[in-house]
Each structure stands twice: as structure tokens, then as C-alpha cells.
Amino acid sequence: DLRSPHQEVLRFPLTGRTASFKMPVASPERNYLATADESGFVWLWDWNSRQLKHRFKAFRLGAHSIGRSLDGRRVAIGGNRDEAVKLWDTDGWEELLPLQGEGSLFEHVTFTPDGRHILALTGNGLLHLWSAPTMEEIATLQETARKAPAKGSMEIANLDLILNTN
Secondary structure, eight states: TOOOOTTTOOOOTTTTOOOOEEEEEEGGGGGGEEEEESSEEEEEEEETTTTTTEEEOOOOOOEEEEOTTSSSEEEEEEEOOOGGGGEETTTEEEEEEEEESSSSEEEEEEEEESSSSSEEETTEEEEEEEEEHHHHHHHHHHEEEEEEHOOOOOOSEEEEEEEOOO
């Protein structure tokens, strides 16, 4: 019951906050709460201590949504046009890969329950579906890219589908 007087209120300090936060994601088992803001920053709090652990710039323009994999090991963050969605590893908070898409603001991002796909919905009604590479696939492809650098950014996730929901 959400109205229960025994419901725990979780408080995370917002010191230094300069922009509005977007859809926080929590992973108590991996000890983090993460959120993104309109200035492109990702904020990470320690779940147990409730202290801000880290803040980093993830997008040039703005971050508009955030979603986590069921196991909490990966986070997908939605941005703008050319910075559609970025996939991050939650162990070291390193960017794993950018996912290219079409449209404007990526306002909603989520993983499917099996973790095999990432869905993102833009403000103009385009629904994107990507195959989500496993951590092992990402590591293999990153190693290959290091050995033989290609022009531009490494694309290791293919856009499987775009649906116009309007």
C-alpha cells in the first residue's frame, strides 16, 4: 500500500543541482541511483550512503531519459538527434557505445525484460528498437576496433526497427 505510514522515504542530496532531473533509475543490488539532466549530465548516488558519488557530462546538448537493464549492469540514456541513445556500463561508468537513430528528443528509453533489446521513443512519435549487444560482444568489438581503428565512431548495435506512432 503506497499510503502506508511505514513507507520509507528515500532522500538523496541535490546540492549543486542546476537543471531538472529525468526519470531516475535505481539498482540497490548494484548500489546506485542514477539520473540525467537537461544539461547533459548524469548524476550517480551511492544507494546505501545516499551521497553523490559522481557527476559526468554524457551529452553535448541534453539528456532526456534513462533506463537500466534488468541486471543493472547497463544503462541507456536518451539524448538529442545525433546523440540518440548512449549505452553505459555501470561498473566503471564508461560509455560502451552510441546508438544511432532518427528524430528529435529521445524522451523514453527502456530495456526489454530479457535485456536483448533497447526501446526508445522520441518526442515526435518515432519508436526505435535496437538489438542490445551483450557485454562480451561489446568487449570483442571494442578490442577489434582498437587493433584496426576505423573512420568515425564504432557502430556495434544495429537499429532493427523504427515505427511512427503518430
